[in-house]
Amino acid sequence: MKILVCISNVPDTTTKITFTNDNTEFNTAGVQYIVNPYDEIALSKAIELTEGGKGSVTVINVGEAGNDPTIRKALAIGADDAVRVNAAPRDAYFVSKQIAEYAKDKDFDIILTGRESIDYNGNQVAAMVGEFLDIPSISIIKKLETDGTTATIEREIEGGKEVITVSGKFIASCAEGVAEPKIPNMRGIMSARTKPLNVIEAVSIEEVTKVAKYETPAPRGAVKLIPAEQTEELINLLHSEAKVI
Amino acid sequence: MSVLVYVEQAEGKFKKSVFEAVSYAKAIADQQSTNLTAISIGDVAESELKELGKFGASKVLNVSVEQLKTFVNQAYASVIAAAAEKESANIVVISNSFSGKGLAPRIAVKLKAGLADGAVELPKIDGGKFQVKKTAFSGKAFAVTELTSENKIIALNPNAFGIKENVTDASVETFAADIKQSDLGTVIKDIVRATDKISLPDAELVVSAGRGLKGPENWGMIEELAGLLGAATACSKPVSDADWRPHSEHVGQTGIAISPNLYIAIGISGAIQHLAGVSSSKVIVVINKDPEAPFFKVADYGIVGDAFEVVPKLIDALKAHKA
Numbered sequence: 001m002k003i004l005v006c007i008s009n010v011p012d013t014t015t016k017i018t019f020t021n022d023n024t025e026f027n028t029a030g031v032q033y034i035v036n037p038y039d040e041i042a043l044s045k046a047i048e049l050t051e052g053g054k055g056s057v058t059v060i061n062v063g064e065a066g067n068d069p070t071i072r073k074a075l076a077i078g079a080d081d082a083v084r085v086n087a088a089p090r091d092a093y094f095v096s097k098q099i100a101e102y103a104k105d106k107d108f109d110i111i112l113t114g115r116e117s118i119d120y121n122g123n124q125v126a127a128m129v130g131e132f133l134d135i136p137s138i139s140i141i142k143k144l145e146t147d148g149t150t151a152t153i154e155r156e157i158e159g160g161k162e163v164i165t166v167s168g169k170f171i172a173s174c175a176e177g178v179a180e181p182k183i184p185n186m187r188g189i190m191s192a193r194t195k196p197l198n199v200i201e202a203v204s205i206e207e208v209t210k211v212a213k214y215e216t217p218a219p220r221g222a223v224k225l226i227p228a229e230q231t232e233e234l235i236n237l238l239h240s241e242a243k244v245i
Numbered sequence: 246m247s248v249l250v251y252v253e254q255a256e257g258k259f260k261k262s263v264f265e266a267v268s269y270a271k272a273i274a275d276q277q278s279t280n281l282t283a284i285s286i287g288d289v290a291e292s293e294l295k296e297l298g299k300f301g302a303s304k305v306l307n308v309s310v311e312q313l314k315t316f317v318n319q320a321y322a323s324v325i326a327a328a329a330e331k332e333s334a335n336i337v338v339i340s341n342s343f344s345g346k347g348l349a350p351r352i353a354v355k356l357k358a359g360l361a362d363g364a365v366e367l368p369k370i371d372g373g374k375f376q377v378k379k380t381a382f383s384g385k386a387f388a389v390t391e392l393t394s395e396n397k398i399i400a401l402n403p404n405a406f407g408i409k410e411n412v413t414d415a416s417v418e419t420f421a422a423d424i425k426q427s428d429l430g431t432v433i434k435d436i437v438r439a440t441d442k443i444s445l446p447d448a449e450l451v452v453s454a455g456r457g458l459k460g461p462e463n464w465g466m467i468e469e470l471a472g473l474l475g476a477a478t479a480c481s482k483p484v485s486d487a488d489w490r491p492h493s494e495h496v497g498q499t500g501i502a503i504s505p506n507l508y509i510a511i512g513i514s515g516a517i518q519h520l521a522g523v524s525s526s527k528v529i530v531v532i533n534k535d536p537e538a539p540f541f542k543v544a545d546y547g548i549v550g551d552a553f554e555v556v557p558k559l560i561d562a563l564k565a566h567k568a
Contacts, residue, residue, distance in 0.1 A: 127350035139347035159444035208359035228550030
């Protein structure tokens with residue numbers, strides 16, 4: 001079984017988000033980058049499915065050379081090889097086209113992504129790659145099992161879940177629960193340095209979106225503290241002042 | 246030119262988030278001085294389809310065929326894109342639901358359209374530029390995204406716009422969808438719905454608890470409080486990681502982002518990752534015994550006190566209020 005996992009290079013979850021250049025660019029000063037946490041779940045699942053000589057895992061990232069440490073981290077976790085499409089990831093449409101272009105003649109059985117990147121929160125790449133490749137896409141999955149020909153997948157829906165089967169190639173975006181994130185061990189870290197990381201050039205595609213500017217949420221007023229014994233006062237405030245109950 | 250809105254049904258009914266998406270799409274149609282068409286896929290009664298007129302849809306395309314009775318992502322996307330082409334709709338609005346998140350990107354590729362997902366406001370049209378404000382950085386920021394393509398897709402976040410009545414007489418037409426066999430690769434074997442629970446992404450009121458609760462056996466009072474309010478229950482990451490509560494309840498940067506009218510956080514300190522997922526809640530109440538808990542800095546109302554004392558009293562006060 002050949003699996004492709006798409007990974008994103010994102011700011012660490014503890015990052016305080018600020019912007020520069022008149023709020024048109026993310027301020028990268030001092031920011032630590034990580035493998036997008038959901039992509040790590042997808043990667044861990046891919047490794048689980050191929051462990052013990054049952055297949056191979058390739059990771060792909062669309063980004064510039066600065067992403068290489070993040071890609072090496074994915075190799076340390078256990079991917080066999082990596083591909084970086086050498087271009088700034090303009091938007092999901094652009095990234096998806098690059099991934100589809102790479103994958104179209106490689107015969108991957110399964111392609112996995114995280115449910116969304118924690119920076120742009122698009123949740124778009126899996127379904128877009130699926131459409132570019134004309135294969136089924138299942139978004140936000142909670143569980144994945146496969147016997148090699150038919151996969152059984154649980155997808156989250158409002159207030160419940162759907163159990164889906166799919167035969168043949170497919171792409172899915174993984175949420176929490178699909179696999180326990182694997183932590184690289186010393187052997188993994190050592191071997192990651194020598195695993196192949198191939199750099200390929202991007203293909204061109206029309207522009208469909210661009211970020212005009214970023215905004216940060218408006219600050220809230222000071223908290224109104226209510227003494228612990230006056231819970232009825234809180235109910236009154238929620239009812240008559242905030243008008244939410 | 247027109248605007249098309251996809252109206253997602255669940256068991257033959259439309260949820261509030263659908264009426265919200267129709268209200269939003271109607272406002273866009275007004276901006277564009279054009280009409281709003283809705284498309285429904287699945288088994289929905291004509292009377293239910295007619296309801297969409299109340300929120301401004303003047304035409305409803307109905308696709309009711311055997312193969313598409315339950316959700317098939319690929320085929321639904323093809324049908325919606327075909328409807329957009331037939332109606333010459335250059336703007337397609339979808340609710341940013343779990344299914345919507347799977348559909349919108351596929352439709353975007355089919356129509357070579359820019360997609361703004363997680364939209365929180367009406368588009369701003371300025372000197373030919375079409376800009377949509379959407380959530381980014383897991384609630385820590387917004388990105389004003391310009392859709393530069395001719396066709397545009399907008400996926401609206403639940404509870405971001407509200408339902409607005411705009412009574413129109415909706416005509417219902419059957420839409421003859423051309424279904425490709427290759428679009429039917431996924432098959433639903435089972436649908437499990439927890440009917441007694443309010444779905445978290447759609448919830449207007451949410452009661453959430455964290456490690457301060459000390460163990461899963463103490464969630465009874467959280468559920469009782471949520472039940473009295475008609476609220477959904479949620480939790481912080483350490484709680485779902487410890488399997489005290491299911492992952493589907495985890496809100497925060499790596500869980501789900503929500504924007505309810507009221508978010509009550511009990512025994513949650515307010516780490517930056519948790520705040521990211523809930524900071525767009527309209528009103529935040531924090532109950533924590535640590536007065537230095539960072540969550541108080543972003544709260545509207547706070548009680549410094551032990552959850553095991555405060556929550557039962559809050560339940561009593563709420564019962565008295567309702568009586």
